[in-house]
Amino acid sequence: MERALYGPGGFFLRERPAGHFRTSVHASPRYAGAVAELLCRVDAALGRPAELAFVDMAAGGGELCAGVLPAVPAAVAARLRTYAVELAPRPAGLDPRVTWAAEPPRGVRGLLFANEWLDNVPLDVTEAGEDGVVRYVEVRAADGAERLGRPVEGADERWLRRWWPAVFAGDVPGARAEVGRPRDEAWSAAVGTLTAGLAVAADYGHVRAARPPYGTLTGYRDGRQVPPVPDGSCDLTAHVAADSLPGALLVPQRAALPALGLTAPRPPLALASTDPAAYVRALAAASEAASLTAPGGLGDFTWAVTPVTSACAELAAALGAA
Secondary structure (H helix, E strand, O other), X not given: OHHHHHOOOOHHHHOOXXXXXXXXXXXXXXXXXXXXXXXXXXXXXXXXXXXXXXXXXXXOOOHHHHHHHHHOOHHHHOOEEEEEEOOOOOOOOOXXXXXXXXXXXXXXXXXXXXXXXXXXXXXXXXXXXXXOOEEEEEEXXXXXXXXXXXXXXXXXXXXXHHHOHHHHOOOOOOOEEEOOHXXXXXXXXXXXXXXXXXXXXXXOEEOHHXXXXXXOOEEEEOOEEEOOOOOOOOEEEOOEEHXXXXXXXXEEXXXXXXXXXXXXXXXXXXXXXXXXXXXXXXXXXXXXXHHXXXXXXXXXXXEXXXXXXXXXXXXXXXXXXX
């Protein structure tokens, strides 16, 4: 998975995510507006530092950075350092104020935001065999053919027994689990780059009480779901075991975005007669807000909100309370 996504000629080194799947960032510029509002609240919680950082993990084409910059007030923009963290080359035409980097900056204060990053952090898949032993699933890159390999032991077994114990229960033949330990470690490392502030991972996720019995690993190419063959031809993604992420408060996107001011009620029909252009704009805004918060869609994303300072802990709690 690591080689197929990020190795030489890997999928994400060649391709931009927007060409293959739709994220909240691509669904509406209002998403960037909500992230900008969160950044301003982090700024206030930190006492408006002389330099404020916005770090976009797995930035793709830099769309979120490009949307956040014009959405913050001038007083904030004057102190803002914006970082797009991405292994692919910098896209042409990106705002020069955006620093393009392969790794997040260390020792900064501000907001680290990871929209659909953790689902692409490589992991191992395991399966319970007929003998009840949980083994790693080995896959041939050329065609996706699978077989069961060595038994799961050590840190991976400990992680599964704590966070995905159903795979050991033996009541689901061929039960599969995805070892989320690399995601936990990647998240801890990303959060650790902040001296103060807030880190948010927005992704499809699940919790221990409702783990999918056969896992979620799949592929995407050209907007379509495809078999997850690790040959570099497609995105490989698996939902995140969100409750295992260290220090995170889990908030549904459909609750987080309205808490940040992203609401747009359907405009009154009478407006169509008095101001048709305003009606069309308001209707489009309502449609975009509904798309970002819809149950069964983007609204089901989980925001794993991780504070680094006590002031931001209060901000995270307020977001969760909404």
